[in-house]
Amino acid sequence: MKRGLLYLLGATLLAACGGGGGAGDSTGTSPATDANDVACTGQCATADTLLTEADVRQVLARGVHQAEVLGAAATIAVVDRVGNVLAVYRMGAVGAGNDVTISTRFPTDISTGLEGIVLPVAVGGDALAAITKAVTGAYLSSEGNAFSTRTANQIVQEHFNPGEQNQPAGPLFGVQFSQLACSDFTQASAGISVGPQRSPLGLAADPGGFPLYKEGTPVGGVGVIADGRYSIDSNILDTDVDLDEQIALAASFGLSAPLDRRADRITVEGKVFRFSDTDFADLPADPAQATDFGSLADNGQLLAVPGYSNGQIVAGTAFGQPGSGIRPASGFAGLDAFVFVDAANGNRYPPRAGSDTAELAGDAFSAAEVRQLLGSALTVANRSRAQIRRPxxxxxxxxxxVVDSRGAVLGMVRTRDAPVFGADVSLQKARTAVLFSSRDAADFLRGITQPAQYLNPDLSPAAQVQIGSYVDAAQTFIGPQALTDGTAFSDRAGGNLSRPFYPDGIVGNPAGPFSKSFLNNEWSVFSTGLQLDLAFNRIIEHVAFVVGLSGVDVVDNCAQSSAPRIANGIQIFPGSVPVYRGDTLIGGIGVSGDGIEQDDMIAFLGLHEAGEALGGSINNAPVALRADQLTPGGTRLRYIQCPQTPYIDSDTQNVCAGK
Incomplete structure (x- = not known):
């Protein structure tokens, strides 16, 4: 405990004195600058910056070497920046290794959600965990920040920091259930294809996943499972010796994140993020001394993983090039915008009119309004100071x-070097705001008649949860009109109701109506409540497909509903608002990337400024409709929260006030 507190104090002082400035041993790490010694801020990714087959072999060899010294049998996955699986390697004889148990504590003492489920190694369950960790390291990182699965662990739990009582939940509370295989946004391929690709278990909070960098830019990630536990670290005030993390860190040697971009150089709310509890100097073996991959023939085998890998080592894609599924945009002049493209290099989500003209008639979004809204949001983002980015x-x-009132995608765009995870998440956020703000939200949720079917550790059926029970809970908690009266819900407001304590973080208080109960030992990061239960069956369907228990993969609709209004699931941390024409709900805007208050502001102000540019044709929710008019349990919900002085080019404060 004392060592952990000293670490946090020292790191805080370091950040206060200039953020670290690259202090420390840079051996094995990438520089944070380009070939001209200019700090990488998005310009360092080129057509030549990618993981080669030789790079992948090096990563595997160094991981295997470290695992051998540690006496462990590891499964190691390598992905590129958009989630293409470049290799999965399992040490030992065929069928060797450990089954993987999903649990926050051992022995498992929670029986809801994914808690206690065992992924058998004999059918590739270990590969699911390793791939998820690798994707997490890649997706959470950029040229401005390098986040590991240990960082993710810190920001998804019921308190921030974990273990600090009466503190609000982590800033990315709920992000673990994004990038799902059932998403209609993420791509599915067992070979190299345009991304972003799906992740078998969402995003991981289990140490043992790191980003990989070349010449200052992230090119992928590595994930390791060796201890048989897909879990979390519930106490970050100490320093762990984690087997998975040791092996994964060794595997990253030579391609490790720049010191000055690592999470432990970044602060939020005065708290320093964690990157790794192990440094290269702490490892029992020097990663640079690892033997060549070609000498590992008797140490294990490459794995074919249905839907992810064909059992070969392949090179990755170059990020920002059409082959990665992300390239520069046309039509947003001067905004340095990028779009998502298909295999033919066509924009997957160009601005288009709403699909809901039957319901809204002349009030539906026009394509011009969607384009203006996207452009205005980018303009706000380009002026705004990032929270989790260096320099x-x-x-x-x-x-x-941007989505319409049915949740149909009307347009997506990103700025240069935005973290990849934010794509699926921004769409989740937009759809969540629209659903919760709709007058038929209660009917829609009650109309999902297939219950979430929980499983025992051996995958046999256990308890069931009816989705409609969350509507009942909301109407008891808020009032009988909840989810029927058209109250405008931002993701911040809906997130308030999705926490295991209400108000957020106050130990001993009951859970919000969309959350499992912490007091009844039902809540965990693997058992969140409505968010997980909507997608639970689909997650299990996909796992069953990958491990060979089913011949049919999951469909592209995470909620088992006839209408795909939340086809990639819902999200429960801030960054979205519903869009109105007067007092008529016509859609939603979601933002995700470089800080949740920034996300809130860019969505809210982007809509406000788009409305002004369009002569008032679209607008934020009228004040009287907003969820911050509600005071369930005597505590007012929050609608948005914007940074105090957010702009790079101005000292203007309180920029969201009065709008």
């Missing part, structure tokens, strides 16, 4: 999604 003072890098 300090860098502009925010985000993805923006």
């Amino acid at each position: 300090v003072g860098s502009q925010a890098r985000v993805t923006v999604s």
